[in-house]
Amino acid sequence: xxxxxxxxxxxxxxxxxxxxxxxxxxxxxxxxxxxxxxxxxxxxxxxxxxxxxxxxxxxxxxxxxxxxxxxxxxxxxxxxxxxxxxxxxxxxxxxxxxxxxxxxxxxxxxxxxxxxxxxxxxxxxxxxxxxxxxxxxxxxxxxxxxxxxxxxxxxxxxxxxxxxxxxxxxxxxxxxxxxxxxxxxxxxxxxxxxxxxxxxxxxxxxxxxxxxxxxxxxxxxxxxxxxxxxxxxxxxxxxxxxxxxxxxxxxxxxxx
Amino acid sequence: xxxxxxxxxxxxxxxxxxxxxxxxxxxxxxxxxxxxxxxxxxxxxxxxxxxxxxxxxxxxxxxxxxxxxxxxxxxxxxxxxxxxxxxxxxxxxxxxxxxxxxxxxxxxxxxxxxxxxxxxxxxxxxxxxxxxxxxxxxxxxxxxxxxxxxxxxxxxxxxxxxxxxxxxxxxxxxxxxxxxxxxxxxxxxxxxxxxxxxxxxxxxxxxxxxxxxxxxxxxxxxxxxxxxxxxxxxxxxxxxxxxxxxxxxxxxxxxxxxxxxxxxxxxxx
Numbered sequence: 006x007x008x009x010x011x012x013x014x015x016x017x018x019x020x021x022x023x024x025x026x027x028x029x030x031x032x033x034x035x036x037x038x039x040x041x042x043x044x045x046x047x048x049x050x051x052x053x054x055x056x057x058x059x060x061x062x063x064x065x066x067x068x069x070x071x072x073x074x075x076x077x078x079x080x081x082x083x084x085x086x087x088x089x090x091x092x093x094x095x096x097x098x099x100x101x102x103x104x105x106x107x108x109x110x111x112x113x114x115x116x117x118x119x120x121x122x123x124x125x126x127x128x129x130x131x132x133x134x135x136x137x138x139x140x141x142x143x144x145x146x147x148x149x150x151x152x153x154x155x156x157x158x159x160x161x162x163x164x165x166x167x168x169x170x171x172x173x174x175x176x177x178x179x180x181x182x183x184x185x186x187x188x189x190x191x192x193x194x195x196x197x198x199x200x201x202x203x204x205x206x207x208x209x210x211x212x213x214x215x216x217x218x219x220x221x222x223x224x225x226x227x228x229x230x231x232x233x234x235x236x237x238x239x240x241x242x243x244x245x246x247x248x249x250x251x252x253x254x255x256x257x258x259x260x261x
Numbered sequence: 262x263x264x265x266x267x268x269x270x271x272x273x274x275x276x277x278x279x280x281x282x283x284x285x286x287x288x289x290x291x292x293x294x295x296x297x298x299x300x301x302x303x304x305x306x307x308x309x310x311x312x313x314x315x316x317x318x319x320x321x322x323x324x325x326x327x328x329x330x331x332x333x334x335x336x337x338x339x340x341x342x343x344x345x346x347x348x349x350x351x352x353x354x355x356x357x358x359x360x361x362x363x364x365x366x367x368x369x370x371x372x373x374x375x376x377x378x379x380x381x382x383x384x385x386x387x388x389x390x391x392x393x394x395x396x397x398x399x400x401x402x403x404x405x406x407x408x409x410x411x412x413x414x415x416x417x418x419x420x421x422x423x424x425x426x427x428x429x430x431x432x433x434x435x436x437x438x439x440x441x442x443x444x445x446x447x448x449x450x451x452x453x454x455x456x457x458x459x460x461x462x463x464x465x466x467x468x469x470x471x472x473x474x475x476x477x478x479x480x481x482x483x484x485x486x487x488x489x490x491x492x493x494x495x496x497x498x499x500x501x502x503x504x505x506x507x508x509x510x511x512x513x514x515x516x517x518x519x520x521x522x523x524x525x526x527x528x529x530x
Contacts, residue, residue: 155348155350157346157348157350158350158352160315160318160320160344160346161344161350161363161413162363162367163320163338164318164319164320164338164342164344164423165338165340165342165364165367165368165417166319166337166338166339166340166367166368167367171367175352175363175366176352179352179354180352180353182354255354257353257354257397257399258353258354
């Protein structure tokens with residue numbers, strides 16, 4: 006791949022694909038003659054964005070920071086639990102069924118429980134759900150990355166008398182980064198789902214979920230679609246932030 | 262230089278606990294290497310050769326018997342040992358130079374970072390990797406990675422170099438290249454070597470003492486001294502003496518494998 010085609014491949018092609026998708030969507034709605042309460046078309050969305058520009062900015066920010074906070078917690082706790090399970094076989098055997106069971110519980114059922122537990126603490130509740138839904142893949146991937154470290158890697162340093170902590174920082178941690186980022190890409194979208202679940206199921210008037218809910222209450226169908234697209238856009242932005250971080254921290258493992 | 266051996270393995274017995282019960286791999290094994298010597302250990306597959314390297318490196322403790330290095334009993338890993346494995350694992354996120362310098366981040370040294378880098382560069386040039394310092398491990402061939410792994414094993418100036426089948430996974434030509442590199446390195450960077458190998462020609466080419474281990478549980482079955490007068494070239498392998506030694510070693514391996522009766526004469530070369 007020639008160097009000057011990097012821009013073409015990284016920017017132009019994805020953008021072109023999005024435009025084609027929007028055009029097909031528009032064409033489908035036009036061809037079927039659907040009214041906007043059945044299926045809004047992209048051209049219906051612009052007026053919604055213009056009309057509620059302030060609300061979109063404010064609520065997007067609300068949703069974004071809670072998602073990032075939940076994701077941050079998921080990274081810290083997920084990595085911690087992953088480390089414990091990666092280094093101790095007993096911890097792995099003890100924690101796996103618990104984690105899988107916890108992950109299997111639909112988070113939509115946890116939302117009302119959390120909302121009742123911490124009444125009024127909306128920010129906290131939302132961050133908590135975003136965290137709960139997204140830490141599982143991080144914990145599993147870190148534990149697998151650490152427990153499958155080839156013994157030779159350890160022996161290089163162990164033969165020199167290095168401590169377990171040194172071996173972790175110098176070898177185990179960097180070696181696990183590619184798996185970690187693979188999981189983080191999944192966790193990003195999960196955290197968004199968590200945030201919006203809370204905002205929609207137990208709305209407190211904040212975040213894009215609440216905006217969606219008000220669109221529903223007012224039968225403003227273009228607004229509801231506009232929120233969905235805004236969520237997708239936020240998801241894409243955060244995903245590419247993770248990609249940039251991965252390139253900076255684990256670029257050695259990325260093969261083009 | 263004293264006459265006491267630098268590596269001294271005394272009556273070492275070791276047993277692993279496996280899923281199918283205890284597995285004794287070493288049985289009252291004795292082995293010694295003089296200072297500056299190069300000892301090759303050969304034996305049938307699975308006879309416990311790698312266990313031996315881990316015992317000498319202090320990564321394992323023997324059930325019975327003692328391992329001595331430098332007149333001190335080995336109880337834990339020590340910085341005076343360098344190790345290279347069959348799989349030349351490199352840290353993929355570091356350059357070759359940074360990989361070679363890794364041991365100096367663990368072992369306390371009095372040298373400055375600049376001196377350490379100079380030493381790493383010097384070693385890389387010695388094994389023929391000049392110009393590859395800033396490459397990533399993934400850009401190097403298997404043979405080149407093994408050369409870099411050799412530099413890493415030597416960079417902190419260990420007295421003892423343990424080589425656990427380092428050339429086993431390489432093609433024949435690369436292997437012979439690396440044998441010659443080993444002689445060049447040993448001339449410039451003296452060490453006491455312990456080499457585990459499956460290759461009898463390799464043992465004759467590199468070592469001044471060859472120990473044949475018996476089948477599991479392993480004990481020292483046969484010791485062969487190889488006259489050594491400085492670095493060898495590949496012609497050494499095709500002399501009459503080498504052919505005779507090969508015949509003897511091959512016969513000993515057959516005994517160790519249980520395929521030849523003990524005491525049956527080796528065939529004349």
